[in-house]
Amino acid sequence: MDYKIRKLTDYLWELPKTGGMRAPARIYATEDMIAQITGDKAPEQAANVAHLPGIVTASLAMPDIHWGYGFPIGGVAAFDLDEGVISPGGVGYDINCGVRLMASRLTRQQIGPRLRQLVNQLFRDVPTGVGAAGALTVPVDELRRVAQRGARWAVERGCGSETDLAHIEEHGCISGADPAEVSGRAWQRGREQLGTLGSGNHFLEIGYVAEIYDAEAARVLGLEIDKVTAIIHCGSRGFGYQICDDYLGIMDGAVRKYHIALPDRQLACAPVDSPEGRRYLGAMRCAVNYAFANRQVIAHHTRKAFEKALGVSSAEAGLRTVYEVAHNIAKFERHVVDGRERQLCVHRKGATRAFAPGCVEVPPEYRAIGQPVLIPGDMGRYSYVLTGTEKAMRETFGSTCHGAGRAMSRVKARQAAAGRNIVREMEERGIIVRGQSRRTVDEEISEAYKDVCSVVDACALAGISRKVAQLRPLGCIKG
Amino acid sequence: MKVVEKTPAWLKLVDHTADAGIAVEAPDLGRLFERAAWGMFSVITDVAAVRATETFRIRVDASDRAALLVRWLSELNFLHVTEHRLLSKFEVMTLSEQHLEAGVFGEVFDPARHTIFTEIKAVTFHDLQLERDERSWKAQIIFDL
Numbered sequence: 001m002d003y004k005i006r007k008l009t010d011y012l013w014e015l016p017k018t019g020g021m022r023a024p025a026r027i028y029a030t031e032d033m034i035a036q037i038t039g040d041k042a043p044e045q046a047a048n049v050a051h052l053p054g055i056v057t058a059s060l061a062m063p064d065i066h067w068g069y070g071f072p073i074g075g076v077a078a079f080d081l082d083e084g085v086i087s088p089g090g091v092g093y094d095i096n097c098g099v100r101l102m103a104s105r106l107t108r109q110q111i112g113p114r115l116r117q118l119v120n121q122l123f124r125d126v127p128t129g130v131g132a133a134g135a136l137t138v139p140v141d142e143l144r145r146v147a148q149r150g151a152r153w154a155v156e157r158g159c160g161s162e163t164d165l166a167h168i169e170e171h172g173c174i175s176g177a178d179p180a181e182v183s184g185r186a187w188q189r190g191r192e193q194l195g196t197l198g199s200g201n202h203f204l205e206i207g208y209v210a211e212i213y214d215a216e217a218a219r220v221l222g223l224e225i226d227k228v229t230a231i232i233h234c235g236s237r238g239f240g241y242q243i244c245d246d247y248l249g250i251m252d253g254a255v256r257k258y259h260i261a262l263p264d265r266q267l268a269c270a271p272v273d274s275p276e277g278r279r280y281l282g283a284m285r286c287a288v289n290y291a292f293a294n295r296q297v298i299a300h301h302t303r304k305a306f307e308k309a310l311g312v313s314s315a316e317a318g319l320r321t322v323y324e325v326a327h328n329i330a331k332f333e334r335h336v337v338d339g340r341e342r343q344l345c346v347h348r349k350g351a352t353r354a355f356a357p358g359c360v361e362v363p364p365e366y367r368a369i370g371q372p373v374l375i376p377g378d379m380g381r382y383s384y385v386l387t388g389t390e391k392a393m394r395e396t397f398g399s400t401c402h403g404a405g406r407a408m409s410r411v412k413a414r415q416a417a418a419g420r421n422i423v424r425e426m427e428e429r430g431i432i433v434r435g436q437s438r439r440t441v442d443e444e445i446s447e448a449y450k451d452v453c454s455v456v457d458a459c460a461l462a463g464i465s466r467k468v469a470q471l472r473p474l475g476c477i478k479g
Numbered sequence: 480m481k482v483v484e485k486t487p488a489w490l491k492l493v494d495h496t497a498d499a500g501i502a503v504e505a506p507d508l509g510r511l512f513e514r515a516a517w518g519m520f521s522v523i524t525d526v527a528a529v530r531a532t533e534t535f536r537i538r539v540d541a542s543d544r545a546a547l548l549v550r551w552l553s554e555l556n557f558l559h560v561t562e563h564r565l566l567s568k569f570e571v572m573t574l575s576e577q578h579l580e581a582g583v584f585g586e587v588f589d590p591a592r593h594t595i596f597t598e599i600k601a602v603t604f605h606d607l608q609l610e611r612d613e614r615s616w617k618a619q620i621i622f623d624l
Binding site: 040066067069093094129185188189191192198199200238241244245248265266406408409410411412436437439440443479 | 492494495496499553557560561594595596597598600601603604605623624
């Protein structure tokens with residue numbers, strides 16, 4: 001693609017405001033990455049987002065930007081509450097897809113040969129998807145409570161504790177959820193999927209702390225070299241997918257009703273303060289809470305699997321929630337723009353909130369180091385723990401990257417894996433992988449993803465987050 | 480976007496970095512809808528292992544033909560995820576610009592015999608194509624996985 005892109009700094013690039021754009025589009029990336037990024041349509045999508053009414057400062061993209069439905073994945077866009085819009089495409093199908101990091105008291109040496117049992121136990125106890133045994137079947141009445149109470153719903157049923165809630169973005173429950181705005185189909189899709197991982201790039205990974213870059217932050221977060229960790233990456237399942245799908249249709253009508261000029265129909269949106277906008281917000285927040293509850297239930301099953309497989313007590317395993325982030329969400333937040341504090345509607349689609357030290361949204365025990373940010377990589381390499389910075393507050397509405405992003409399509413990944421036994425290859429590298437099917441594992445091979453290290457380094461160099469620790473995988477279950 | 484892999488001749492998997500899609504071709508519109516449904520289930524599972532022992536009646540309405548195709552596939556995916564059914568045979572009975580009625584055949588998902596490759600989050604309007612030339616009807620549908 002031929003973009004008129006301008007270098008602002010070594011790590012920030014700009015597509016200047018032209019034509020119908022109301023603001024510029026800015027992409028965080030290194031010089032090495034920008035050639036690859038401008039090779040596809042994602043920067044055009046970032047520029048398209050800048051056409052939307054009420055956009056504040058710029059349409060932003062993180063270094064893991066890639067093509068998405070309407071809005072690019074890796075995109076951050078903030079809108080004025082009076083003049084701006086809300087768009088389901090700016091959140092994505094998997095509403096509140098997110099990541100929880102748990103850390104245990106056990107070292108990888110202590111787990112040693114029992115790792116295989118642990119991964120097998122997790123594969124049995126944490127269901128993945130369709131028709132999976134072990135998922136909770138929740139009647140619709142109860143599901144309404146899930147949609148309003150989030151992770152607290154699960155804790156009230158014995159899955160976890162208050163300590164977990166304190167370490168989840170929004171304490172695991174966003175306010176303003178309105179079950180009346182959720183369709184019957186969404187309830188039906190959500191009924192049997194609570195506590196399930198789903199397929200695609202969702203996973204549960206057992207790993208260990210391999211490197212520490214910021215000793216003080218790691219100490220505050222309780223991350224120690226060789227200690228075993230668990231990462232849960234999933235979202236709001238069919239409940240959220242259906243809400244997104246339903247509201248894409250509703251927003252299509254709203255675009256005509258409010259005469260919103262769009263460069264791409266997939267950016268369908270409505271004024272934040274319109275009946276359609278309010279309805280989507282009410283429904284989307286139900287899915288946000290569903291996802292919080294989902295990860296809380298999975299975290300509970302993960303703890304139980306540790307105890308069963310390793311023959312340890314819950315205190316001995318000591319599997320506590322370090323933090324949990326959302327990376328597909330739209331939220332009302334206060335940010336300083338041109339010296340004035342304003343309430344904005346911040347869309348993060350494949351981007352993670354990364355609030356600075358001192359922010360009241362950060363749990364008090366972490367407030368001195370900033371909000372923890374969890375960036376999963378692929379199943380063969382590594383994941384990262386970062387923290388938010390003051391610069392992110394000033395430049396990106398307190399946001400950073402969310403992951404590696406695919407380098408190969410699923411078909412290409414299958415071709416690359418043809419004739420190989422990926423599970424055995426991984427095992428030879430000390431990583432136990434269990435997937436629903438061989439195809440699932442083949443599509444998720446390590447080389448199908450970009451190196452998350454370069455994404456994280458670009459964010460650190462740009463100053464929008466700080467590197468705290470690197471985690472390496474020991475075992476992984478895939479839906 | 481490149482088209483690769485062939486199974487069967489009228490179905491192609493569309494290569495898309497983050498998601499997946501299908502391109503199908505058929506001599507008439509009814510057959511095109513049937514083949515698109517088969518193609519979608521081939522993304523979900525090995526359709527050859529799915530017996531056609533149960534029948535469901537499907538009716539969908541939409542504003543135009545392309546939207547009808549998306550609605551039809553969404554309806555079948557909904558049946559799959561909420562009722563745990565896998566489908567392998569599709570018979571369009573009534574089809575107009577805005578309305579479709581069909582009989583679809585399949586069975587309950589049985590983990591001992593069936594493999595689920597992936598879930599489909601949604602059937603999207605992205606790069607949706609539905610067109611006819613002198614010889615046949617063609618469609619392309621991208622799924623969000």
